[in-house]
Amino acid sequence: xxxxxxxxxxxxxxxxxxxxxxxxxxxxxxxxxxxxxxxxxxxxxxxxxxxxxxxxxxxxxxxxxxxxxxxxxxxxxxxxxxxxxxxxxxxxxxxxxxxxxxxxxxxxxxxxxxxxxxxxxxxxxxxxxxxxxxxxxxxxxxxxxxxxxxxxxxxxxxxxxxxxxxxxxxxxxxxxxxxxxxxxxxxxxxxxxxxxxxxxxxxxxxxxxxxxxxxxxxxxxxxxxxxxxxxxxxxxxxxxxxxxxxxxxxxxxxxxxxxxxxxxxxxxxxxxxxxxxxxxxxxxxxxxxxxxxxxxxxxxxxxxxxxxxxxxxxxxxxxxxxxxxxxxxxxxxxxxxxxxxxxxxxxxxxxxxxxxxxxxxxxxxxxxxxxxxxxxxxxxxx
Amino acid sequence: xxxxxxxxxxxxxxxxxxxxxxxxxxxxxxxxxxxxxxxxxxxxxxxxxxxxxxxxxxxxxxxxxxxxxxxxxxxxxxxxxxxxxxxxxxxxxxxxxxxxxxxxxxxxxxxxxxxxxxxxxxxxxxxxxxxxxxxxxxxxxxxxxxxxxxxxxxxxxxxxxxxxxxxxxxxxxxxxxxxxxxxxxxxxxxxxxxxxxxxxxxxxxxxxxxxxxxxxxxxxxxxxxxxxxxxxxxxxxxxxxxxxxxx
Numbered sequence: 001x002x003x004x005x006x007x008x009x010x011x012x013x014x015x016x017x018x019x020x021x022x023x024x025x026x027x028x029x030x031x032x033x034x035x036x037x038x039x040x041x042x043x044x045x046x047x048x049x050x051x052x053x054x055x056x057x058x059x060x061x062x063x064x065x066x067x068x069x070x071x072x073x074x075x076x077x078x079x080x081x082x083x084x085x086x087x088x089x090x091x092x093x094x095x096x097x098x099x100x101x102x103x104x105x106x107x108x109x110x111x112x113x114x115x116x117x118x119x120x121x122x123x124x125x126x127x128x129x130x131x132x133x134x135x136x137x138x139x140x141x142x143x144x145x146x147x148x149x150x151x152x153x154x155x156x157x158x159x160x161x162x163x164x165x166x167x168x169x170x171x172x173x174x175x176x177x178x179x180x181x182x183x184x185x186x187x188x189x190x191x192x193x194x195x196x197x198x199x200x201x202x203x204x205x206x207x208x209x210x211x212x213x214x215x216x217x218x219x220x221x222x223x224x225x226x227x228x229x230x231x232x233x234x235x236x237x238x239x240x241x242x243x244x245x246x247x248x249x250x251x252x253x254x255x256x257x258x259x260x261x262x263x264x265x266x267x268x269x270x271x272x273x274x275x276x277x278x279x280x281x282x283x284x285x286x287x288x289x290x291x292x293x294x295x296x297x298x299x300x301x302x303x304x305x306x307x308x309x310x311x312x313x314x315x316x317x318x319x320x321x322x323x324x325x326x327x328x329x330x331x332x333x334x335x336x337x338x339x340x341x342x343x344x345x346x347x348x349x350x351x352x353x354x355x356x357x358x359x360x361x362x363x364x365x366x367x368x369x370x371x372x373x374x375x376x377x378x379x380x381x382x
Numbered sequence: 383x384x385x386x387x388x389x390x391x392x393x394x395x396x397x398x399x400x401x402x403x404x405x406x407x408x409x410x411x412x413x414x415x416x417x418x419x420x421x422x423x424x425x426x427x428x429x430x431x432x433x434x435x436x437x438x439x440x441x442x443x444x445x446x447x448x449x450x451x452x453x454x455x456x457x458x459x460x461x462x463x464x465x466x467x468x469x470x471x472x473x474x475x476x477x478x479x480x481x482x483x484x485x486x487x488x489x490x491x492x493x494x495x496x497x498x499x500x501x502x503x504x505x506x507x508x509x510x511x512x513x514x515x516x517x518x519x520x521x522x523x524x525x526x527x528x529x530x531x532x533x534x535x536x537x538x539x540x541x542x543x544x545x546x547x548x549x550x551x552x553x554x555x556x557x558x559x560x561x562x563x564x565x566x567x568x569x570x571x572x573x574x575x576x577x578x579x580x581x582x583x584x585x586x587x588x589x590x591x592x593x594x595x596x597x598x599x600x601x602x603x604x605x606x607x608x609x610x611x612x613x614x615x616x617x618x619x620x621x622x623x624x625x626x627x628x629x
Contacts, residue, residue: 002503009491289487292448293548294476294504296469376449379483 003299010283018311021275025315026322027356028268032261033323034330035349037341039257043244051213053113054220056206059233063088065202066232068192071106074206077222079215084109085203089186091145091154091164091258100140102184104191104204113209116176123148125171133189138173139340146171146180159195163281182340207239230286265358272362276308280366283311287370288378297371304367305360312359313352320351386559394421395573395588396445396556399604401454403440414440415452416611427582427589429599434610438592439560441608445590446558447471459555476504480549484561490535494520494544495529501552519547521576522585539570546577556588561600575601585603 001185011018056074058064068085075083087104107128111119119127119135127133136146146152150168166186173181192200210219220236227234237245279289287300295303324343398420405412414437422428430438443449444456447463455464462473488497498519502512520529523543533541542562549557559578563571575598581587582603591602599605606613 006489006492006500009489009496013491215400285487286489288488289471289483290500292446292475292481293501294472296472323444376443379448 003303003306006301007310010279010301010303010307011310014279017275017279021272022315022318023241024268025272025312025358026319028264029316029319029351030323030326031264032354033320033343033347034327034341035257035261035264036347036350037327037343039254040344040347041341050238051238052210052216053239054208054210054216054223054236055239056208056223056234056236057242058205059235062205064232065199065204066206066234068201068203070183070203070206070227070232070234073226074208074223077219077226079211079219079222080208081211082109082112082209083206084208085188085206086115087188087191087202088158089154089156089184089191090158091156093152093154098144100143100182100184102186104188105185106188110185113207116174116179117172118174119170119172119303127169127180127187130167130169131187131193132167133169135170135172135185136168137183138165138171139181140184141168141171149218159199162194164194177344180340240368253332265354269362272308272312272358273365276304276363277369279307279365280304280370284373284378287373288375291373291375292379300373300380301367301371304370305363307365308367309356309359312355312362316352316355316359319355320348323351324348388504395423395424395426395459396420396590397455397457398445399455399457401441401450401456403437403444403449404452412528412613415444415451420606420613422555422588422590424580424588425586427579427601427603428591428604429605430590430592430608430613431594431599432542436608437611438608442558442560442590442592446481447475467510476501476552478555480552480557482542482545482549482557484564486533486538486545486565488541488544488548490533493530493532494525494536494547497530497533497544498547498551500531501548505552515551516547519551520544522550523547524618537570538566539573541567542570542574543577546574546581550581550585550587556590559589559591559594562593563593563595571581571595571598 009083016306056066058069065087069367071083071085074080079345084106088107089102089104091102092098092101111117123135127135134152136152146168148168152166152168154164154166156164164186172185189261197361208219210216216238220238223236224234290303291297291300327341327343334341398418400419401415401418403415405414418441423549425541430441432438436485437466441450444451445458447456447466451464455462457486458478461474461478463471466474480494488494489500492500495516498516499512502515505512507515517526520526523546525543525547526538528540528544533544542565546562557578562578563574566574578589578591579601582589589602591599604615606615608614
């Protein structure tokens with residue numbers, strides 16, 4: 001490009017201002033990316049939800065337990081392929097800050113319902129045979145440096161102030177992008193033997209896999225009708241709807257993120273727009289000379305926009321690079337408080353597009369001003 | 383040959399006919415140029431003089447296609463520029479006009495070489511061809527050894543030489559000089575005028591120059607005075623003054 005030297009020479013005309021503007025972009029991009037990954041983390045349950053899975057909970061609420069006998073009745077409904085059930089365990093490992101989700105699982109159909117969670121057969125078989133066995137996700141095991149064969153103590157206040165101990169029989173992983181490798185599973189049979197009688201023979205919620213996702217509405221309706229007017233009426237919904245509802249329990253995260261993101265957007269737009277306007281105003285005479293010697297109005301607009309876009313590109317890339325380095329550290333620091341924060345390629349692309357959009361928008365008005373500037377008036381002004 | 387009587391048929395390089403320029407300031411109409419006629423042939427060197435506000439720079443802007451007249455026409459080398467669209471006029475300027483300003487108006491963040499190269503970026507010349515043209519232009523103004531210096535590293539006279547190199551690098555049809563020595567000391571002014579004279583005598587350039595300085599104007603082939611919006615040749619103005627006419 002012929003005007004490259006002019007564009008870059010103008011960029012470095014005020015180095016301190018350039019550093020501040022690029023810095024504003026970089027910090028805004030770090031914030032934008034961080035907000036994006038937090039939003040994505042809360043929505044990940046929705047994103048990775050199986051289209052052919054339904055969740056059945058007690059109509060009163062998630063913490064209300066249902067009879068384990070519901071499993072057979074649900075399985076009998078046409079269109080249901082597999083049924084399994086989970087319980088929330090809510091134990092504490094060493095200290096409350098070491099939070100991680102623990103599920104009491106029914107080993108019978110769990111692997112069929114959740115094929116994305118991969119456990120080596122030998123480890124799974126050991127787990128099934130070991131009533132005090134447990135399986136941990138790969139990320140969770142790495143977090144606490146667990147290895148197969150370790151003895152893991154958990155305390156729980158939900159089922160009496162009891163100390164529970166488990167043998168780590170296996171470690172699962174998932175190949176699904178954004179898949180959850182932070183869960184801890186223990187066996188329902190051992191749980192059922194140990195808990196107080198009021199909790200025995202219950203399930204927290206049912207998860208069922210359908211023959212076809214097309215059956216979802218019909219099967220959900222059939223299940224809820226089957227248990228209507230019983231002591232434990234049900235509410236059946238798709239896994240993605242369930243995950244979305246679960247995320248909403250934390251408050252309107254999306255609204256909060258969009259609001260902060262909006263503030264970031266407009267602040268950055270004003271800062272860079274002002275910078276570009278000052279930069280163009282300082283060069284009125286030079287731009288007039290360029291027009292006098294034959295640069296067209298469009299070329300002048302292009303020069304201003306190019307400067308703005310280069311600033312936004314450099315700031316954007318720098319911000320994304322900082323975010324790429326910082327987010328894993330933030331994620332590790334917030335383990336237990338937030339779902340894992342993952343910076344995806346989509347988010348990186350969105351971040352760069354966001355930066356370029358701001359760059360184009362902030363350069364547009366000063367650029368149009370420079371484009372419309374009359375040479376004679378501009379030369380007279382200086 | 384320079385004429386200000388406006389013959390109806392002319393083969394001059396620059397023909398100005400009935401040129402009017404009126405400004406509106408504070409609701410008041412100010413007529414700067416009134417039915418001005420001018421013919422300038424190729425290779426002529428004309429100096430325009432006149433008191434401040436007489437319209438010298440306005441005339442230069444109209445001749446250079448930087449401004450549009452209220453009435454009348456300007457024809458250069460057969461092209462009537464007064465009715466050209468904005469973009470066409472821009473392309474015309476790039477091809478036909480070389481500007482030399484009083485304040486040099488170089489881009490401070492570009493070297494002398496890059497400043498001189500600017501008009502060539504609008505052409506289809508390759509990088510090596512541009513280099514050849516720039517080096518030649520800087521050679522003409524005797525600044526080959528300063529081509530990688532920035533304007534702040536040059537004296538005023540050297541900066542004006544770079545401006546001249548930028549004006550001639552694309553070999554324009556004519557040069558417009560607005561007080562080219564106005565910001566220079568006497569010695570540097572003399573050198574710049576020597577250079578402009580050389581462009582006329584050696585390279586056959588047509589030069590139209592505005593100046594306040596009678597000594598500078600005296601180096602042109604013809605000096606024209608702008609008086610009440612019309613051009614008067616210097617010797618006629620002197621005759622009028624002797625007869626107690628025009629002041």
